[in-house]
Amino acid sequence: MPDTLQTPAGHVRLGSNSGQPMTRRDGIAKVTGTATYAADNRPDRLAHAVFASAGIARGRVVSLNVEAAKSHPEVIEVITPDNRPALHLDPDGKSHPFSWRIEALQDNTVRYAGQPIALVVAETLEAATEGARLLAPEYDTDPARIGFENGEAYDPPAVGIGGNPSFSKGDFDTGFSNSEHRIGASVDTPAQYHNAMEPHAIVAEWSGDHLTIDTPNQAIHLARGAFAGYFGIPPENVTLRSPFIGGGFGSKAILVGPQILAIMAARMVDRPVKLVLRRDQMFGPVQHRGATRQKLRIGTDGNGLIKALEHEATASTSSFDDFIEGAGNASLNMYASPAIVARHSAVRVDTGTPGPMRAPGEASGSAALEIAIDKAAEAVGMDPLEFRLRNYAETDPASGKPFSAKSLRECYELAAQKFGWSDRPLAPGQMRDENGMLVGWGMGSALFPAPMFAAQARATLRRDGTALVETSGADMGQGAWTALAQIAADGVGLPVDRIEFMSGTTDQPDAGVAGGSGHTASAGGALFEAGSNAVQKLADLATADPESPLFGAGNTGVEAREGRLFRADDESRSESYADILERAGLERIDAMGSGGRDPANTEARAMFSHGAVFAEVKIDPDLFQIRVSRLIGAFAAGRIINPHLAKSQLTGGMIWGIGFALHEEGIHDLRSGRPLNADLAGYHVPVNADAPHVEALLVDEDDPYVNALGIKGVGEIGITGSVGAIANAVWHATGKRISSYPIHIDALLS
Amino acid sequence: MNITFLLNGETVELADADATTTLLDWLREERGLKGTKEGCNEGDCGACTVMVSDENGSRALNACILFLPQLNGKSLRTVEGIAAPDGRLHPVQQAMIDDHGSQCGFCTPGFIVSMATAHRNGARDFDDQLAGNLCRCTGYAPIIRATRSAADQPVPDWITDAPVTATANRFMPDSSDALAKLYEANPDATLVAGATDVGLWVTKGLRDIDPVIFLAGCSDLKQVSIDDETLRFGAMADMNTVRAAIADLHPSYAEMIRRYGSVQVRNAATIGGNIANGSPIGDNPPALIALGATLHLRKGDQRRDLPLEAFFLDYGKQDRRPGEFVEAVSFSRQTDRLKCYKISKRFDQDISAVCGCFNITVADGVVSEARIAFGGMAGIPKRATSVENALIGKPWSDDTVDTARAGFDEDFAPLSDMRASATYRLETARALLSRYFAEDRGVAGSVLEVQP
Ligand SMILES: Cc1cc2nc3c(=O)[nH]c(=O)nc-3n(C[C@H](O)[C@H](O)[C@H](O)COP(=O)(O)OP(=O)(O)OC[C@H]3O[C@@H](n4cnc5c(N)ncnc54)[C@H](O)[C@@H]3O)c2cc1C
Ligand code: FES
Ligand code: FES
Secondary structure (H helix, E strand, O other): OOOOOOOOOOOOOOOOOOOOOOOOOOOHHHHOOOOOHHHOOOOOEEEEEEEEEEOOOOOOEEEEEEEHHHHOOOOEEOOOOOOOOOOOOOOOOOOOOOOOOOOOOOOOOOOOOOOOEEEEEEOOHHHHHHHHOOOOOEEOOOOOOOOOOOOOOOOOOOOOOOOOOEEEEOHHHHHHHHOOOOEEEEEEEOEEOOOOOOOOOEEEEEEEOOOEEEOOOOOHHOOOHHHHHHOOOOHHHHOOOOOOOOOOOOOOOOHHHHHHHHHHHHHHOOOOEEEEHHHHHHHHOOOOOOOOEEEEEEOOOOOOHHHHHHHHEEEEEEEOOOOOOOOOHOOOOOOOOOEHHHHHHEEEEOOOOOOOOOOOOHHHHHHHHHHHHHHHHHHHOOHHHHHHHHOOOEEOOOOOOOOOOOOHHHHHHHHHHHHHHHHOOOOOOOOOOOOOOEEEEEEEEEEEEOOOOEEEEEEEEEEEHHHHHHHHOOOOOHHHHHHHHHHHHHHHHHHHHHHEEEEEEOOOOOOOOOOOOHHHHHHHHHHHHHHHHHHHHHHHHHHHOOOOOOOOHHHHHHHEEEEEEEEOOEEEEEEHHHHHHHOOOOOOOEEEEEEEHHHHHHHEEEEEEEEEEEEEEOOOOOOOOOEEEEEEEEEEEEEOOHHOOOOOOOHHHHHHHHHHHOOOOOEEEEOOOEEEEOOOOOOOHHHHHHHOEEEEEOOOOOOOOOOHHHHHHOHHHHHHHHHHHHHHHHHHOOOOOOOOOOOOOHHOOO | OOOEEEEEEEEEEEEOOOOOOHHHHHHHOHHHHHHHHOOOOOOOOOOOOOEEEEEOEEEEHHHOEEHHHHHOEEEEEOHOOOOOOOOOOOHHHHHHHHHOOOOOOHHHHHHHHHHHHHHHHHOOHHHOOOOOOOOOOOOOHHHHHHHHHOOOOOOOHHHHHOOOOOOOOOOOOOOOHHHHHHHHOOOOOOOOOOOOOOHHHHHHHOOOOOOOOOOOOOOHHHHHEEEEOOOEEOOOHHHHHHHHHHHHOHHHHHHHHHHHOHHHHHHEEEEEHHHOOOOOOOOOOHHHHHHOOOOEEEEEEEEEEOOOOHHHHEEEEOOOOOOOOOEEEEEEEEOOEEEEEOOOOOOOOOOOOEEEEEEEEEEEEEEEEEEEEEEEOOOOEEEOOOHHHHHHHHEEOHHHHHHHHHHHHHHOOOOOOOOOOOOHHHHHHHHHHHHHHHHHHHHOOOHOOOOO
16 A cells, blocks of 8 residues: 555545645644643633532432631632522523533532532642542432433434434344344443543633633534533634644533533632543543443345344433434444344433444444344354355445445455455364464454534635635544645645644634544535635636736636646646735735535435454453454545544554453442442553554545545544454354453353 | 752752642642643553653653652653753654654653653663553554654763752651651651552542651662572562562563553552552562562561561551561572463553462472462452462372362452452462463463463
C-alpha cells in the first residue's frame, strides 16, 4: 500500500494537499506540553469547584452539613438544592434530541450513585475537596435496581438518537422454521465507560451577561445554544473554546450536569470557576455505553444461504432518561436475508444515563451478530469467510437500496490474505504455537453508517497570498486540525502552509458535530465549498478585468492552483491571487460554504463504510489467560484525506475492540448500586501489552454519491467487527462459545 | 518542611512545604506548569510522569502520588523541560511527531517524559519502559515506534542537571539510626517510603496522615548486599533495584517484578513498603516467603528477626509494634528452584488475581523441601502447608503432584471478586503446581512459561 493514495475520479477534484500523509500540524504543541486543554486554563481570581457525589443509587439526601463545609477555611460557597439559583430551562426537560436530562441540583432526589448532590467552591482545589467531604451527606435510601433482572422493563419509543426500535421484513417465522440449519446465540455486553484520558473539565467566567467557557466539546455551536438556553441568554453571548479535546468518544458531545453547576457557581460567586472531574466521577454523570442483552436466531439452507435473521436486544438505561443501544439494528445492513427482524426493549436501572460511545449500537450489536454468524457457519460446516461471502449483501438488506459504494469484498480479500486465513483449520482446538499455547483464528465484518451534519465554513483570500479558513471544528485526536486544513487548502487552491486555519471555538462558523464519524465529511465539505466560492469570486473579478491575463476566460474557464488562477485552455496565461486583489484594490475577499449531501442521493442510496477484521488469539491451556496476538483489518471508507490519520483512527478503534472483547466492564454493586471499579486500576482499558500487533489496511474506494468530496468516516468502524473476531478466535482456540463480554478467564474454565 | 530541588534547571526552595501536597497539584495549581497532565491521580495512567534525577541516575515517577518532600535534593524535569531552552526539540519529541504518536495528545506529555527518561538511561526494553502510560487513542504502536527510532540519537546536553543538596529537616531522617530515634519518639507518625500506597490514602482516601516521616533520605536503608551466604535488601530498595539485583539469581522472581505496576510505580515502590502494608495481594511477600526470607524489624536500638510469614497475622494486621519499622529483609543464597507466577486479568499494570510462588527442592528424585506461598488466595500472603506436606518426602512424580493438588482446597478458601472467582483461583493454584512440575521436568521445555 503506497502511503499516498490516488485521488479517485467521479467527484470534485481535490488538489495536492488532500491524500497526503501529512504529520499533525499541532504536533509540536502536543509534544512540548503547550497544547491547552480546558483544565489548563487559570484565569485571574480563579475559584475551584468540587461536587459531592451521591453515595447511594436511589433515594433522597436528607441532610448535608453545609455549616461544616462553609466554615472550612477558604471555602467560598456551598451550593445545594436549597440555595441553587433558578435555571432558565428545566434540567429535566428535553429541548432537542441531543439534550439529556441532567443533574443540576434541582431537588434532593438521588437517581444514581455518583450523582452530584452539592457543589463546593473554594479558593483552592484542596479546600473545595475538603469542603465536599465535610458535607457528610445522610440519605433516605431506597433499594437500588441494578442489572437486567432487577430493573424496570419497558418498550422504548426510539433507540440511539431517533432510531427505529423495531424492524421487520419478510416472514421470519416461516423462513426460520423451513431452514435446514437453525442456530441461536445469546450475548450480553456490560456497561462501558468512555474514559477518555482527559477527564471532563470546565472553566466558566461571566462578564455581565456574557459567558466564556473553556470545556472540551464535540459540537461547539450546538453546545453554545444549549448553555445559553439554561442561563437565559442569547447564544451570541456565549463564547465556547475547545481547541484541544483530550479524547471524547461521544461523551463530550452532550452537555452534562457538572458543566451547568460550574457555570452557575461562577455566576454566584462572581468569579471564574474551574471544575475538573476526578476519575471516579467519570463513572456517573458523563454517560456510558449501556449494557445489552441480545438474542439472535439465524436459519440457513443446506448451502449456507441465510433465510431468516432475527436480532433482539434489551438495553439498559437510567430511571429518568432514555438512551437505548440500538444493538439489534446492527443486523439490518450487513448480511443478505429474505427475512430480517430487529426488536428492542429496555430496562431502567439506577445508574447514570447512557449515551453514545464510539460506534453506539453498532459496536455492541456487531459483537453479538458476528458470533451468531460464526455459529451459523459452523452449523453449515463452512469456513466463516466463505459463509460471509455467500451471504454478501449486494444491496442494503433492510431497504433494498443500492449502496453508494461498497468494497467489502475487497476488504475481505486484502485482510484475509495479509492474515493468512486460507491456512485455517475448520474445526476448533486444532492449533498450538511453539510455546504450547492454544491458538485460534476468527473474523468479523465491520460496518458503520456515513452520516453528515449541517456545517458551515468561511474562507478569506488575503492580499499577501495567504488564506484564512474558519470553522468551529473539534479535534479530539482524530486530526481535524490537519485533515480539515488539508481539505481547506485544496478548496482555496493554496499549499497548506499558506493557510491559517482557525477552529475550535464559537468565533468560527458552525462546523456541526464531531460525532457519528461524520465530521471530516461535513466540516470538510463546508471548508472546500467556502474555498471554492472565494476562488470563484476572485475568478469573477479577474475574468471581468481587461487588464488581467485571464480577461474573458469565463467563469468556468479557470483553474486554481498554488495561489494562482490559470486559464483552463492555456496554462501560460495565469495570475496570482495577490495580483488580482491588488489591482481590484481589495485587501481580502471572502465567502461562506456549507457541507451537506445531495438529498436525492440520501433518498436513493444506502451509505456505509465497510471493513473486515481477522483476529488471532493465544490462550494458556491451563490458566486461560487470553492474548490477542494479531488483529488485522481492512477498511473501505471512501476517499482518504490523510492515510496516517485514517490508519490511526482505525487502529485506535480496533484496540477498542480488544478492550470491549477482553477488558472493559463497569461493575456495580448489586446492593448499593455503587460502581465497584471506578478507577483505571479496576476499569481496564487496553495497555500496550494487550495489543502486540494491530494493523489497519486501507482499501481505495470511490464513492460518488456520499458527498461532494467522496468522504466517509473512519473514527468508529474499527471497533465493529473486531470484537466478534476476537470472540470467534477464542472459540476457534478452545471450542467455547462466548455468551458475554468481556471474555473472562473464568468463562473458559470447563 | 523546607526543601530544595531543581525544576527544569532552576533552583526551587520551598519553605514550609506541606508534607502531603502532591507534586502534580503543586506544578499545575501553584507553579502554573500545566503541561503535566492529570488523568487519574492515583498512579494508574502515567499522564503525570516526571523525570527525577539524583546521584543514582534518572527515574520516571508519577507526580500525582509523589509528595513534595520526596523531591528534596533531586532535580526534576517536566515536559516543559524536555526541549532545549531555545526550543530545539528532544529527539523523542521529534520522533513522536514524525511517527504520529500523538492523537488527542492528552497522554503525550507523560509519554514524552517517560520516553526521554528511558532515552537518557539508554533503556532498550521499550515496551516495559512505556507500560505505565495509558493511551486511549493510538493503540501504542506508533509511540513504541517513535521511542525506538529516537533511541540511537545522543542524549541532548540540556537534559543533564547539576547535583542539588537537600535541605535538612527533622522529619526527613538521613539514616536508619536517625529514623529509629525519631520514630520511637513519634510512634504515631506515618512512615512514607515510596508513597505508592500512602499517596492514594491522601489523594483518594482524603486521609490526614500527619505527622509524616519521610524515609527517602535514609540512604543506608536503600542498600542491597549480596554475599556468598545471604541476600539482604534494605527496606528502601525500590522494585527496579530489587529486580536488577535478583535478575541472575532468581530470574523468575525478576520477571514477575517486571510486571509489577509500571516503571513509574516500581521506581517509587519499596520492598519494605510492600511488606509493611500487609496487603494480601502484594507480589513480593509470596516470593520472599517461598525463598524462606527473614524480616528484620527495628525499634530504637532493639532489633528482632522473624520469618516473613509470621509477620502477617491477619487481614490488615501485622506483627509490628508502635515505633517499630522494617529495616531489611534477607534470605539465604540457594540454588534457584523458585518460580513465580503472577496471574492477572490484564497483562501489564494489573494487580494480581493470584500470585503463586513455588520453591521445591528435589534430591535423588524425592522432594526434600517445599515452600509454596500465594498472594490473592487468603486475607494475607500465605503458605500452602498441606500441599507442601503432601510433597515432602515423596517421589517427584506425576502421581505425587496429582495427589498434592488436592491440598490447595485445605490450604485456601479464596473469595470471588472482580478479578477472579474462587473457583478460578483454586483451579489456577492447582494448575500452577502442575506447570511447575512440567517445567521442571522439561516437558515441552520452558515452553509453558506463563506469558508474556
Ligand atoms: C499504579 C499502582 C500499581 C501497583 N501495582 C502493584 C503490583 O503489581 N504488585 C504489588 O505488589 N503492589 C502494587 N502496587 C502497590 C504498591 O506499589 C506497593 O504496595 C508498594 O510496594 C508500597 O511501597 P511504598 O514504598 O510505595 O510504600 P508507601 O506507600 O510509602 O508505604 C506503604 C505502607 O508501608 C509503611 N511503610 C513503608 N515503609 C516502611 C518501613 N520501612 N517500615 C514500616 N512501615 C513502612 C507505610 O507507613 C505504609 O503504611 C501498586 C500501586 C500502584 C499505585
Ligand atoms: S495522573 Fe494518572 S498516574 Fe498520575
Ligand atoms: S493520544 Fe489520546 S490518550 Fe493518547
